[in-house]
Amino acid sequence: MGIPRLRAYSGPAFLSYGFRPFFFLGALHAGLSVMLWLPMYTGELDAHSALVPVDWHVHEMLFGYLPAIVTGFLLTAIPNWTGRLPVQGPPLLALVVLWIAGRAAVFFSADIGWQAAAVIDVAFLLAVSAAAAREIVAGRNWRNLKVLLPLAVLAGANGAFHVEAHFQGTSDISRRLGIAAAIILISLIGGRIIPSFTRNWLVRENSGRLPAPFDRFDMASIAISVAALGAWTVIPDSSTSG
Structure with a gap:
């Protein structure tokens, strides 16, 4: 389904x-x-x-x-799933500003405090999750609600990263949880x-052959991936997690 043009957008492209x-x-x-991290790692840049630096x-x-790229995709794809207008103009600008604020907060977290940095940083993924959920529910596009779960896990892993890095001096578990959420996404x-x-385009063009639909085999593959990644997150050195 294409994005409906219910109102003209006259703001910046x-x-x-x-x-x-x-x-x-x-x-x-x-x-x-990367350009900042290298001098931070060698001590030439006072972070x-x-x-x-590694964390x-x-x-x-x-x-x-990663959240920036995922957000860009979701905010563009969801209107095609739901037939609703895309998030654009001031609401989109607010999300952009929140993302930039998160990057600045983490970079200057020693000055503003790790707790404040964590709140500002995590707020972006929570806001994106809320915006995506609102549009999917309003459009009654129930089958795509499942994409919100790994997004929420990624937000949780982000918050855990700050806590783990502060109290444990490492970010091993939250790092693996974030990678696991990214892989599931x-x-x-x-x-x-x-x-x-691809399938929707072929249907619209009345193509004779269509790609195989998402079926139980694909669902089983994702379920096995979730189980394997969960084990790897908690017990990475165990033979159970491979």
């Missing part, structure tokens, strides 16, 4: 669809983070983050870059949602 600001800023942040780099890739989006775009 940069804020017309979620992928425009978030894909751009996410890619920019990924490159800049103001409460996280050690800061891991955090910004996993909970800074990729499995859902890459294995189920993206192929549906």
Whole structure:
């Protein structure tokens, strides 16, 4: 289903669809983070983050870059699933500002306090989850509600990262939990949602052959992945987790 044009959008094109600001800023942040991390790691740059350089780099890739890309995709895809208008203009700008605030808060967390940095940082994923849930529920697109679960887990892992890094001096469990949530998101989006775009186009073009639909085999594969990743998160060195 295409995005309906119920009202004309006259604002900046940069804020017309979620992928425009978030894909751009996410890619920019990924490159800049590496440029900053290297001198931070060698001690040539005095970091103001409460996280050690390695943890800061891991955090910004996993909970800074990744959420930006996922958000850009979801805010663009959800209107196609639901037939509702996309999040654009001031509401989209608010999400962009919140994401940037999270990046700044983590970088200066030694100055503002790790608790304040954690609250600002986690607020972005919670806001995105709430916005996505609202649109999916309002559009009665129940089958895609499942994409919200790994997104919520990613938000929880982000908060746990700050707590674990502060009290334990490490971020091993929350890091693995975040990676696990990312893999499940990729499995859902890459294995189920993206192929549906191809299928919908072929149906519209009256193609004779259609790709195989998402079935029990795919559901079983994701379920096994969830179990394996859960074991790896909790007991990574056990033979149970492979």
